[in-house]
Amino acid sequence: SAMYEAKGQGKNRVAMSKRHPRDGYDLYTRLQSALEQEELALFYQPILSLADECIVSFEALVRWHHPDQGLLEPHHFIDIVNHSSLEHAYSTWLVHQAARTAQRFQACHMAVTVSINVTRDQVESGQLADDMAQARQHHELVSPFLNVEVVETTQFHDIDLAYNQLQHARRLGAQIALDDFGSGISSLTYASQLPIDIVKIDQAVIRHLVERPQQRRFVSGIIDMAHAMQRTVLAEGVETPEQLDVLRHLGCDMAQGFLIGHPMPQEELEAYYLVGKTPPRYPLANPNPTH
């Protein structure tokens, strides 16, 4: 009955509230040592330029080599990192790891950047720009070396502050991408108010691109709007050749997804893509890494 359910839920809530803080605390302490023990690692997913069929960037996506649970994707732990005092150390770690990989590409004379995902606090606190300035000097990088992805639904406290900090990051050699565009109730506010170079269309929008004309018109509209604003467009979550064909036809600039390549560990990046002097071309030698 409804009453029984309500009572049951009430019980559950008590049990949850007892359990949750402790779980959070355990995960927090585990993550703290994971960061120190180097259990966290960046995987890299290729981003293809459709104009020249070359890979122009790799997106860095964090993974946790958990000693008991194996390889964990970010949704298991990234919120804890981002909403705790670990964020500061993580941010610095992320920028330095990404910069080190960007340096490897520059050493191979390839115009290939690394794209990182950043949070509101990383941007607004000025830490992103600080970490970038440090990493740039430390790794002797020339611009551009990083792309910075900010999720469309990020709620900045202070849009002027965010604007200035992102401009700072740009002067240090970053292109700014608006991530997951079109995923929520889309607002064009950020696309017009922040110094955005790249509009990155969410994979949920790309998923039904081929069979739903309405979705195709939506994507076409995003591409035309972005181009009118002199932004470039990157489609994420591209899984089929048909989707890629439609995107080419609509004038999309870049594409990313399992069709082009899965996220891969640093070792595979080294073995396949950090050899020779020319940027990797599509189709890639190993779109499906073995991990």
Ligand code: C2E
């Ligand atoms: P995102 O930045 O939108 O990254 C794209 C996600 O889609 C990645 O999941 C990627 O593995 C997955 N993906 C790529 N191509 C395809 C495809 O063709 N089909 C499908 N179904 N999925 C695809 P992942 O690695 O689990 O990352 C999830 C989210 O976690 C990322 O979304 C990003 O928002 C966040 N994240 C990852 N690394 C970091 C980080 O270092 N810092 C922060 N703050 N967030 C991060």
Ligand code: MG
């Ligand atoms: Mg991203």
Ligand code: MG
């Ligand atoms: Mg995204």
Ligand code: MG
């Ligand atoms: Mg996403």
